[in-house]
Amino acid sequence: MKKRSKSISAMLALSLFLACAVPVQAASVTGQVYSEIEISNIAVKVTPGDKQLTVAFPKKFSEDVEADSFEITIQKANENTLSAPVKLSASAITTATASYTFKNLTNKTSYSIQVTAFADGDTVAEGSGSGIPVGKPPALNGVTAKAGDGSVTISFNKINGAAPTTYQIHYWIKKDAAGNPIFEKPIIIKAATVKNATFTYVLSKLKNGTTYHFNVFAEKNNEVVAITSDVTATPKAPIKKK
Secondary structure (H helix, E strand, C coil), rough: HHHHHHHHHHHHHHHHHHHHHHHHHHHHHHHHHCCCCCCCCCCEEEECCEEEEEEEECCCCCCCCCCCCCEEEEEEEEEECCCEEEEHHHHHHHCCEEEEECCCCCCCCCEEEEEEEEECEEEEEEEEEEEECCCCCCCCCEEEEEEEECCCEEEEECCCCCCCCCEEEEEEEEEECCCCEEECCCEEEEEEHHHCCCEEEEEEEECCCCCCCEEEEEEEEEEEEEEEEEEEEEECCCCCCC
């Protein structure tokens, strides 16, 4: 009888050991099924405006992952309070680039913006950018564009109060696929060389019959202090007399 009791006790101990061991092994196997999700990067562009910032980012940011929604948050620099997230459904974004404008911001104040992409509730991509809203500068006075034969003469009035460091003439004739102007190399004029009340600059070797769009502005320490936009002129050859 003693031998039989020892045999039964041994069997019970073995059964208890197996009962405890099986779940541990199952947990180990189950743990191998899951893998960490790789977070992609979103290229975020922030464009400043008067009391506003516009954030833009590509709807498709990876060949392997497609988001079903996005969240955008904004916060002032050196502050810990995030805004309530702006939620965008990917199905509602009909263009290759998504955008959103935060309004009623404080000019000359730095903000950071975070964009997060989700797929089935999981974070799959993130991106961030920063910007400083700026008030709209006043117009640069006296800006004119007079067309000539293969040329345009740009004139503007000198600024006396703001003391800019440079005047700049930017111009374009074409737009890209997204409708944004494709600017040519700008003409930069040192303010110290502008002596008279009215300054004149002639652009030559232009194409007759083509409309040129000009933005002329004054800049001080990389900040625009005055600007006049989209002044146009179309060079043309003189009419030949018969």
